[in-house]
Amino acid sequence: MTFFVHHLRQPLLLASMSLLAAGPLYAEQAQYRFDLPAQSLDQSISALARQTDSRILFNTDATRAVRAPALHQQLSVEQALRQLIANSGLTLSRTADGQYLIALPAEPSQGALELESSTVVGRLPVATTEGSHSYTSGAVTLGKGVQKLKDIPQSVTVMTRQQMDDQNTETISDLVERTPGLTAAKSPGSGLFIYSRGFSIDTIQYDGVPIPRNTYSLGSYLTEDLSIYDRAEVLRGPAALLQGGDSPGGAMNLVRKRGQDKATVSLTGKAGSWDRYGLQLDAGGPLNASGTLRGRTVVSQSDNGSFIDYVRGWNQTVYGALDYDFTPDLTVGIGMANQKGHSRPAMLGTPRYADGSNPDWSRSKYVGADWNRANNDQNSVYLDASYRLDDNWRVKAAGVYMSEHNGATYQALWDALQTNGSTENTYIDWSTDFTTHSKGLDLYLDGQFTGFGFEQTFLLGANYSHIETDDRWARAPTFGADWSNVDHHRPMPSIYDLASRSRGELTGYEVEQKGFYSRWSVNLTEPLKLILGARTSWYDYTYNAERFDHSNQNESSTSTNGKVSPYAGLVYALNEQWSVYTSYTDVFQPQTSRTSTGSVVEPVTGSNYELGLKGELLDGAVNASVALFRYDQEHRAVLDRSGSKGCDGWYCSKASGKVRSQGLEAQVSGEVLSGLQVMAGYVYNTTKYLEDGDYKGKVFSPWTPKHQLKLWADYTLPGDWNRTSIGLGTTAVTGTSSYDHVFDLPGYAVWDARVAYKVNDEVSVAANLNNLLDKKYYQPAYSTIDYNNYYGDPRNVMFSVKYTPVF
Template sequence: MINRWPHALSVAVALATLASPALAQAQNLSFNLPAGPLANTLNAIASQSGRIVSLEPALVQGKLAPAVIGQMSVEQAMDGALQGSGLQLRITGQGNFSVEPRIDNGSALQLGVTSITEHSVDPTTTEGSGSYAAQAVSIGKSSHSLKEIPQSVTVMTRKQMDDQGLVDLKDAANQTTGLVGVQGVGKGMILTSRGFQIDDWQYDGVPIPRNTYALGNWATQDLIFFDRLEVLRGASGLLQGTGSPGGAINLVRKRGQAAPTVSLTAKAGSWDHYGLQLDAGGPLNQSGTIRGRMVADEDQSDSFIDYEWSKTHSLYGALDFDLQEDTTLGLAVSRTNAESRPMLRGLPRYANGDPIDLSRSTFTGSRWNHSQIDVTTLYADLEHRFNDDWKLKVGAVRMSEENTATHQRVQSTGAGINADGTGLTYADWYTDFDSTKAGLDMNLTGHFEALSMAQEITIGGNYSKFTSDDVIARTFNASTDNIFDIDHNRPEISYESLMNTPGGSATPSKYDIRQKGLYGSWRVTPIDPLTLVLGARVSWYDYSYTSSSIKAVTHATTVNGPSTTNETGEVTPYAGIVYDLNREWAVYASYTDVFEPQTQRNLSGAVVKPVIGSNYEVGLKGQLLDGRVNTSLALFRYDQENRAITDYSLGEICGGTNCAVGSGKVRSQGLEAEISGEVLSGLQLFAGYTYNTTKFLEDPENKGRVFSTWTPKHMLRVWSDYQFTGDWSQVSAGLGFTSQSHTLGYESTYDVAGYTVWNARLAYQLTPEVGLAMNANNLFDKTYYASGYNQLNGNNFYGDPRNVMFSVKYTPQF
């Protein structure tokens, strides 16, 4: 197998700021590498240190490396990995590494090193780092350490996702500082931060809409294709125009590596949960100028809820081409097919807001419930490096999403179920959503010195488009049945049957949303410890929504007037300041504006002007222990004005609906604290605390009340993993919990209780090629309702009971 790969391997991985060979040679780093194939260990050391290693593959084929754990120089780590291999390390005149055979007299057998071509490697990549601390982040277009960004930023690395067994974006969000992932009224999720929805999600820095209402509650996203999840909290308008005041997320995909790697993972767990994944990548030609990556994943599971099941098939392929020494083209495609029998809308409550004492296994749907979600995504990017200081990047994403479902929902006839369990309605639904999302981003980044000041500029533009062709059909059927005796065998439905049932109706609808903008930012260091960041964006926004109402039986159709809004030349300014107290600590402050277009109309028939918001943040950040630990502490406030408020006093005289006035005000404020990385030798830790309040400042009905009912006032997310040493060096153990205070139901008249859930992991490296692990979730089997879009008439979901997942990971040698 080795003969298929190049005759000389090279690893060239740069950190956020590439150290000179002399500096890297002298600096101690923290390594946490278990025993394994020698080639993989050498590649991991090179990746973490930013060094180049040249060797003949035949030299390391079949050889194993001992665990390399602790603080040491790069040379010491290399020497430790080579112990007992019959090989030795040689440092070239350029400060790079060469691995050569050792001979008895201690001198090295001099081998000619094959000429190789280096390729540009993303300095923010977290694969292979073995760390919870990201060295740099790319969500702001150019690469910067977290300490250099004057806003709150979290990076969930590949290692943390793997350790915690996180394969779904909603689950990952609920393990991340300040984020809340909730299930809406569909199969998918809604992401919020600081009390506001994040509607545009970025893929490799290209934003596209994922939470437009008809589809948003059905938007799903697995994580197996991605290297990391980057989260920016606070206003993000500079990055994506009509950005959420809560923040932005960026999913950065996996790429082909400089050395061949293959892993095969099998898993089996509670509720007949089984899965198999193949992840392979590496150079595809001798010079390494073409690199590939493939991920194939099969997953199927039943559920703790009666009758529920799911099957998911996922496939990802990527190619990266070095067209020239300074130009790289990346292409990729992913496809996910998810079929399930879901329970939608969950459980109702009693009319007084109390939860109903139902078993966690209660299913409110029918045996014919069925959902199919198919997502195909195309990725492309081109990067040209003019020199070490200037870079041009163009990225594009196109996502086609098809969602179909037929399902039964159980809900209350009135405001909640009666005390005796009656007052139940069966709602039959057919949904068919078909949407296309496309995004394009182009930016130029440069570093230069002028007037004796270090400076950086970023200028660019982006465009996004969302179109959909959707239809829903439904009937509501009051019943004398009892919530404790639900009928799961009612007649199966279809669109045709619903449209021939008295009382049924259908709503075809179409969205067409387009946004474009130009943006720029300028970083300047007038004096050595001080950096100023100034930026602005000019945005254009066009929104159109059309729909019809079709009555069943008669098929009488009413065409609703189109809802449109346009915003032209909306300017979003940004300003930040970072002051380095010393090499490890910095204080910062930032301000940015937000605008959010609205679709409601006022008395004159005009669309209410956009919501205008102001986001303020001050904080302290640390990059400690030579970059092995990131810390942050932030105070934030967001004030929102001109929020549309419905004016019921005039009646439905605005196109058949009530008019609105832009007089609402909302405030979100609080504190966030986070630490991530190797806080002690062998101990990786992530911990994030959030205190957040949201309130209506001006509203005729809600003034003084909580604005975001599903945002807890207190959230604490903790996860740790310890790699043992000595005789136990093949063992690692993880432990963590997520805890949050109560939230409010949608009607704001009852509490949804807070909860604390503990999780754990135990892993054992059976051989250098085979690793075993067990993840246990909800260790103490806490019974709780997940916070979210909880309502009296439905959408209350139990959190998962205690469950376990066993996995076996096989990593062959090359």
């Protein structure tokens, strides 16, 4: 007999065999909303097993040739299996250990238990969110190993593949705008800054490996395509335990797509407003008969017009990945990606009037030149290996290398508009050439054991990151511009022309960080869990700059050695669904400002306190949470205006600044009713300077709204209409301020909608309508009266057709 083999190949699965055993217990009683097309029976059984975390044994020879009916209703696992095998001649039974067995009537059930001929079909909810049709995940890998959302004493959000597809989430900018608690602040370049709780998220994790990314001055624009990722896991609040010296905003983990156990192919075409077109091929599956070698490839191409005159561009992504099981306990994976983008951008946005009032530009207004251009070329290599020592312990090693080039040459208006009626202004011409090389390594041991009568888990690891840049930039103004009649056809300058006319610099950054981390948890009593952790970090930062003629050389550096960051949490299970928690996290962030004595200002330090309630409802179909948090930060560098101007002709600094961020977060995600998937998040957040020579009492993070609501719901119609789904959502925020605290931006609510229809089991069509009410608003940004004011997208539509052949 040849039984279908579904190894626990994902490294994440190997770490948590104990959780797999719980799968049948849930599946036996739980009701699930199934949405399976008519296809071969082995495909339907595999999809059902992945969705429900069930363990199912079956004969592939007997099931591959059977055509299973479509299944679009809510059933238990056993009910669903019986419908799938109806009229097939196969039987359904249960083994002694609770597994489901599908077999020919003449097959002895004991044969299924021979290890040589069969293993179980099963999955952990975190293995992949593809095919789950869900807006939530039972657990995450953001904190190393596998952790249930309910057991993490901090706020966490998972943006699943299903939600990304439903909302047509293609870029990190789209992701941030649709993830509860995050704010996307438009940078002066072509990228963005990510903020959470008023602080930036400067480090991005790739499959759990952290590397510095979100720093405009280093040329990392964060413009990459999300088509190669299965999900995004976001932790709000400090992540010093795993990332060391870093901003307290939080952490984002992008988890790559991998080859699955069944061959899958999808071809998606898109066409939308402003001449936007896209085509994507996504294919993967086993590459040998035993399924021990699996591959995945994604090829994506898009051409994008814009509502802004002259603006357009194209993007291309090519991704390939292989995973190989050397043994049932050892899996090694490698992936490579190249992402390119070329565009004529509207850099630096538009200015406002000098008194901060709004000139009410047309949304199509372009103040650049026809030679504005920006290009991005990013190459990434991913490597990981996971080894299961036994059923309770696993070692994982992972590495990421990323090489990125960002270049741009552009024109923009540079000065605030005069209020006396004059249209005179200034053109600023910029040219940038940024090259960045980043690498990160992470190694950890994760396991569980029972000692002194207590169930315990332990994590011990180390990671390393290094980023080095080779950058150059130049700019020069041209006075006498007329902002009412912008000249788009001025001669294009070179970077050397600009440097000779005004200013140009050669700059370089080198940032290295390494550390050891550990986390220990113990179930003190049946409902109470104690979590303790600490990290010891070493941090080195060097910056150098000089003019193009190699004059005015300047170098600064800072180091932190053996800095310890403690972490503690308590989780109390009220019942099987709900738990309350409290946590404390310590944070440090090195600074580069100098004091009057010539030394570097000591690192910023902070403490985060959080109290929350979490629920895992409807057998894991829904996750809910609410949290209160307060983060106090001190030793921020502020200008020492009582001293002399001894730091490059200006005041030196001292460590006396204090900032507080506090608020409430609430979130619900998952299938709250049959066929209704929801992601809803509300955040109340205030940020304030407690001590600062210039801004005391003012808002610290001007682009962070006090109130934020993000909601998206998708409903699959019941009965004969079950091939149709309808989505609706909003992003609503209260007003924010400009970076220079001169003017306020009003709040806004933007509504989006979607209608999708399954033509048949292989073809589906959808229409996403964004900014349904055509709200005219400015995006949160590093905006000033002089530049960097950007409108949000007007009403637009994107049509898509997806073809997924049934094998």
